Amino acid sequence: MNIFYDENMPFAQEFFGDLGQLHAFVGRELTAQQVKSADVLFVRSITKVNQALLASNSTCQFVGTATIGVDHIDQTYLSKRGITFTAAPGCNAISVAEYVISALVVLAERYLIDLFSLTVGIVGGGNTGTRLSEKLSALGIKYLICDPLLAAKQKNNTKDQRYYSSLDDVLACDVISLHVPIVESGAQPTFHLLNEKRLKQLHEKQILINACRGEVIDNKALLALKKQGHGLKVVLDVWENEPNILHELITYTEISSAHIAGYSLEGKARGTEMLYQALCQQLNIPIEKHLSDFLPPSSITEVEINQPFEQILLNQLVKMVYDVRRDDGIFRETILSHGFDHIRKTYPARREFSAVKVSMTNQAKSDVPHRLGFLKK
Numbered sequence: 001m002n003i004f005y006d007e008n009m010p011f012a013q014e015f016f017g018d019l020g021q022l023h024a025f026v027g028r029e030l031t032a033q034q035v036k037s038a039d040v041l042f043v044r045s046i047t048k049v050n051q052a053l054l055a056s057n058s059t060c061q062f063v064g065t066a067t068i069g070v071d072h073i074d075q076t077y078l079s080k081r082g083i084t085f086t087a088a089p090g091c092n093a094i095s096v097a098e099y100v101i102s103a104l105v106v107l108a109e110r111y112l113i114d115l116f117s118l119t120v121g122i123v124g125g126g127n128t129g130t131r132l133s134e135k136l137s138a139l140g141i142k143y144l145i146c147d148p149l150l151a152a153k154q155k156n157n158t159k160d161q162r163y164y165s166s167l168d169d170v171l172a173c174d175v176i177s178l179h180v181p182i183v184e185s186g187a188q189p190t191f192h193l194l195n196e197k198r199l200k201q202l203h204e205k206q207i208l209i210n211a212c213r214g215e216v217i218d219n220k221a222l223l224a225l226k227k228q229g230h231g232l233k234v235v236l237d238v239w240e241n242e243p244n245i246l247h248e249l250i251t252y253t254e255i256s257s258a259h260i261a262g263y264s265l266e267g268k269a270r271g272t273e274m275l276y277q278a279l280c281q282q283l284n285i286p287i288e289k290h291l292s293d294f295l296p297p298s299s300i301t302e303v304e305i306n307q308p309f310e311q312i313l314l315n316q317l318v319k320m321v322y323d324v325r326r327d328d329g330i331f332r333e334t335i336l337s338h339g340f341d342h343i344r345k346t347y348p349a350r351r352e353f354s355a356v357k358v359s360m361t362n363q364a365k366s367d368v369p370h371r372l373g374f375l376k377k
């Protein structure tokens with residue numbers, strides 16, 4: 001069995017090595033010719049899987065993407081061809097939520113903002129939006145969620161007790177964090193959800209974070225707004241037209257990065273593991289490998305806290321594991337010389353909060369770090 005996989009997929013050898021012959025490829029460069037003999041094709045978000053890629057392949061039976069987003073996959077075509085498709089929903093949702101928490105911590109420190117007084121508006125209440133809301137809850141930070149699709153399903157889903165707010169209410173919050181897939185048509189499109197009109201309605205003190213898909217914000221309209229001197233604080237992990245992004249916009253952002261919000265080692269590797277599990281199921285063989293067998297320990301494994309939990313401690317704890325300024329620095333320094341994809345390909349190690357055990361002494365009793373995702377010692 002020929003298994004083709006994106007070279008940027010951690011632990012692919014470990015998970016798939018004994019299931020077939022492995023062929024690594026560069027995500028954005030994969031050609032129909034190259035993939036002609038693939039039985040299994042495992043991609044990440046930068047490979048478009050469609051008729052153009054697979055028309056001359058008669059053997060491919062299984063396509064998987066180690067990502068949450070599926071906008072790069074022509075699922076209608078795969079189903080017409082009878083090719084099984086699987087994705088990795090939720091694999092890097094914690095990583096995205098921790099990116100947003102790190103961005104908030106950094107901005108709060110930069111502008112002397114009391115984090116606990118903010119209200120965060122979450123657009124999209126799926127995996128990433130929910131993980132973020134859980135971390136905000138842990139910190140006692142208020143949030144609203146807008147998700148008209150989940151709101152409509154709520155009548156038939158008694159388990160979902162959340163209150164869903166209107167888009168207008170969410171866009172009026174101190175922080176707006178976007179967590180929707182890119183959808184171009186239908187009743188609830190997200191393409192340019194933040195268009196010129198909505199962007200102009202935002203007020204000077206708001207923070208706007210996009211870690212979902214670049215096209216959810218009209219980037220040209222955002223640039224025009226910022227050039228007029230609007231005070232909106234912008235955090236962009238994703239951009240319109242990646243990898244050929246609107247460079248001029250970078251200067252007007254507080255934090256910029258190269259679509260790496262989901263790039264914790266755990267987040268990427270969980271994607272590989274989920275594809276392995278799906279392939280085992282397809283082949284009707286037992287699941288014998290687990291990500292925990294391969295994950296190395298993080299550089300700091302244990303921390304003891306000796307003072308009551310407050311914002312300054314939150315800053316220290318979060319930045320110890322993941323300081324988003326590192327990625328912002330790399331981005332600003334190397335985007336022009338090395339390009340968007342190089343930054344992603346050479347992404348330095350990053351772990352999730354759960355890679356660090358936190359213990360609290362008697363003076364420090366608090367469950368916040370553990371609810372935020374740190375492990376209990």
Ligand SMILES: NC(=O)C1=CN([C@@H]2O[C@H](COP(=O)(O)OP(=O)(O)OC[C@H]3O[C@@H](n4cnc5c(N)ncnc54)[C@H](O)[C@@H]3O)[C@@H](O)[C@H]2O)C=CC1
Nearest residue numbers: 068069124126127128147149179180181188211212261262
């Ligand atoms: N920057 C990065 O590295 C990453 C980006 N992503 C992006 O984030 C997106 C969201 O991820 P998940 O939360 O895991 O997906 P999900 O599918 O679990 O949740 C998305 C939610 O958005 C809601 N939604 C759809 N249209 C909406 C609209 N017009 N207004 C409000 N809500 C709407 C859906 O009902 C759903 O509940 C992914 O589709 C992907 O494009 C995901 C992972 C990493």
Ligand SMILES: O=C(O)C(=O)[C@H](O)COP(=O)(O)O
Nearest residue numbers: 044045046067068069092262
């Ligand atoms: O999971 C998703 O959806 C994402 O956006 C991924 O984190 C993007 O990573 P790549 O697939 O582009 O490596």
